[in-house]
Amino acid sequence: xxxxxxxxxxxxxxxxxxxxxxxxxxxxxxxxxxxxxxxxxxxxxxxxxxxxxxxxxxxxxxxxxxxxxxxxxxxxxxxxxxxxxxxxxxxxxxxxxxxxxxxxxxxxxxxxxxxxxxxxxxxxxxxxxxxxxxxxxxxxxxxxxxxxxxxxxxxxxxxxxxxxxxxxxxxxxxxxxxxxxxxxxxxxxxxxxxxxxxxxxxxxxxxxxxxxxxxxxxxxxxxxxxxxxxxxxxxxxxxxxxxxxxxxxxxxxxxxxxxxxxxxxxxxxxxxxxxxxxxxxxxxxxxxxxxx
Amino acid sequence: xxxxxxxxxxxxxxxxxxxxxxxxxxxxxxxxxxxxxxxxxxxxxxxxxxxxxxxxxxxxxxxxxxxxxxxxxxxxxxxxxxxxxxxxxxxxxxxxxxxxxxxxxxxxxxxxxxxxxxxxxxxxxxxxxxxxxxxxxxxxxxxxxxxxxxxxxxxxxxxxxxxxxxxxxxxxxxxxxxxxxxxxxxxxxxxxxxxxxxxxxxxxxxxxxxxxxxxxxxxxxxxxxxxxxxxxxxxxxxxxxxxxxxxxxxxxxxxxxxxxxxxxxxxxxxxxxxxxxxxxxxxxxxxxxxxxxxxxxxxxxxxxxxxxxxxxxxxxxxxx
Numbered sequence: 326x327x328x329x330x331x332x333x334x335x336x337x338x339x340x341x342x343x344x345x346x347x348x349x350x351x352x353x354x355x356x357x358x359x360x361x362x363x364x365x366x367x368x369x370x371x372x373x374x375x376x377x378x379x380x381x382x383x384x385x386x387x388x389x390x391x392x393x394x395x396x397x398x399x400x401x402x403x404x405x406x407x408x409x410x411x412x413x414x415x416x417x418x419x420x421x422x423x424x425x426x427x428x429x430x431x432x433x434x435x436x437x438x439x440x441x442x443x444x445x446x447x448x449x450x451x452x453x454x455x456x457x458x459x460x461x462x463x464x465x466x467x468x469x470x471x472x473x474x475x476x477x478x479x480x481x482x483x484x485x486x487x488x489x490x491x492x493x494x495x496x497x498x499x500x501x502x503x504x505x506x507x508x509x510x511x512x513x514x515x516x517x518x519x520x521x522x523x524x525x526x527x528x529x530x531x532x533x534x535x536x537x538x539x540x541x542x543x544x545x546x547x548x549x550x551x552x553x554x555x556x557x558x559x560x561x562x563x564x565x566x567x568x569x570x571x572x573x574x575x576x577x578x579x580x581x582x583x584x585x586x587x588x589x590x591x592x593x594x595x596x597x598x599x600x601x602x603x604x605x606x607x608x609x610x611x612x613x614x615x616x617x
Numbered sequence: 618x619x620x621x622x623x624x625x626x627x628x629x630x631x632x633x634x635x636x637x638x639x640x641x642x643x644x645x646x647x648x649x650x651x652x653x654x655x656x657x658x659x660x661x662x663x664x665x666x667x668x669x670x671x672x673x674x675x676x677x678x679x680x681x682x683x684x685x686x687x688x689x690x691x692x693x694x695x696x697x698x699x700x701x702x703x704x705x706x707x708x709x710x711x712x713x714x715x716x717x718x719x720x721x722x723x724x725x726x727x728x729x730x731x732x733x734x735x736x737x738x739x740x741x742x743x744x745x746x747x748x749x750x751x752x753x754x755x756x757x758x759x760x761x762x763x764x765x766x767x768x769x770x771x772x773x774x775x776x777x778x779x780x781x782x783x784x785x786x787x788x789x790x791x792x793x794x795x796x797x798x799x800x801x802x803x804x805x806x807x808x809x810x811x812x813x814x815x816x817x818x819x820x821x822x823x824x825x826x827x828x829x830x831x832x833x834x835x836x837x838x839x840x841x842x843x844x845x846x847x848x849x850x851x852x853x854x855x856x857x858x859x860x861x862x863x864x865x866x867x868x869x870x871x872x873x874x875x876x877x878x879x880x881x882x883x884x885x886x887x888x889x890x891x892x893x894x895x896x897x898x899x900x901x902x903x904x905x906x907x908x909x910x911x912x913x914x915x916x917x918x919x920x921x922x923x924x925x926x927x928x929x930x931x932x933x934x935x936x937x
Contacts, residue, residue: 352752454668
């Protein structure tokens with residue numbers, strides 16, 4: 326270990342720490358601000374623009390949001406899409422990745438066809454046409470099936486399966502196991518931790534996805550939370566989007582605090598999962614350069 | 618002579634039969650693997666390869682009521698419309714300009730942050746800072762753009778500071794087109810700068826500490842060490858990341874820009890991807906939009922492949 330003791334070194338270290346802490350604050354403060362405003366009264370919000378700790382706490386905005394059936398429903402839709410979608414992702418990705426990790430007929434051709442979709446895709450309009458022709462338009466399944474496999478995760482998962490020692494599967498074959506039995510009794514139990522990590526990757530994509538909703542869904546009843554959030558915050562239509570709650574309350578809270586509360590609610594699951602996400606995703610980045 | 622040819626063709630058909638038998642036996646042996654792979658293969662066919670045939674829309678005057686077979690074949694007409702359309706050039710220019718601004722401003726910041734984090738002596742502080750700066754990566758674009766709007770809108774806190782504390786005029790950050798591109802770049806920096814450090818930190822971790830020790834003994838200061846020890850260690854990672862980024866200059870952050878667009882900034886903000894949506898889905902000009910998408914895909918493919926072979930030439934493995 327090297328020791329830095331000269332004054333210049335200390336000056337360097339302190340400047341470095343101060344700059345990094347400032348960077349971290351730039352990432353953190355917008356979030357704290359949103360958090361604080363969502364719990365503030367309107368009076369306080371109007372008095373001082375910048376609040377990091379509210380003087381009087383209120384949950385008015387949250388009460389209002391939960392009064393709105395549109396909001397609660399879209400949370401439900403997103404939870405459904407995230408859970409079912411992730412299960413579909415896992416099943417489809419793991420099964421194809423497993424087959425491609427074994428010596429399946431025409432393996433090289435299949436791998437090439439998978440890799441090619443990472444380099445070139447038909448694009449938005451032809452995919453939209455297929456979704457329309459298959460009758461998925463305006464169905465929640467349009468947010469699940471067209472993105473059932475991410476080629477990138479497929480390749481990474483295949484690499485994981487390839488890492489399982491061959492001797493285990495060979496021993497099973499000698500014992501008379503077929504490929505289905507090998508997959509379900511040997512590979513699957515050994516891959517549980519990896520599959521858990523992949524389910525996190527996929528779940529975050531589903532939770533944060535808004536554009537498929539805009540592209541494929543045209544009835545607001547089916548909107549996932551991110552689409553509704555876009556309506557509430559970036560289109561600035563808080564009162565129109567949550568109109569059903571407006572009727573119930575005589576004195577609705579201002580759009581500002583409602584917007585911030587909505588942002589926070591849409592982010593809570595990500596924040597809860599964040600410790601796990603940070604751990605697994607950092608590993609995933611390093612797997613980025615695996616070869617097919 | 619005749620009998621020889623007969624023998625020859627007989628052998629060929631025998632070989633064909635044995636090849637066919639072998640393949641059939643192989644299929645039978647792999648039957649469970651095919652069963653397992655079937656849903657995945659079906660997915661790739663339906664949602665990845667059928668749309669590629671749908672690219673033929675680009676060569677039609679597609680009418681949704683007549684279908685692909687009923688629509689009139691127009692050859693390269695849609696591509697001629699692209700070339701003749703000044704709007705397309707503007708959109709292409711916006712795409713390239715935003716990408717280059719990202720490379721100029723958003724690309725170097727993770728490198729700088731990684732070097733700074735690497736200089737931290739205190740592991741606890743380092744982990745704390747990492748935990749905070751990685752977080753924005755996991756937020757959805759709706760949340761990031763939403764928070765940005767809340768801060769920068771007319772009655773937002775930034776304008777509150779400008780008018781209330783500094784006595785300046787309010788600045789229309791969200792509607793003035795000249796702010797569009799800087800805002801887009803700033804959002805990407807806020808969201809991805811921390812996360813982008815990971816790949817550089819990994820190559821920094823591989824630096825031999827003895828190099829630092831001998832540099833100290835030779836009397837090198839901290840900046841000299843960064844310049845002569847740290848940066849050379851991550852130079853190849855920087856070059857590879859830069860090349861790969863150049864390979865995707867036509868992708869300028871579709872989800873983000875779509876959220877940022879409004880009637881005031883469409884001129885400066887529309888990029889290729891959002892243009893395909895505007896033309897294809899909103900105005901139902903399917904054929905033209907498909908042609909624009911195909912153009913983007915084809916050029917993108919060439920760019921990625923060249924970037925990749927360039928990366929290989931720099932002695933790296935490449936991605937594909």
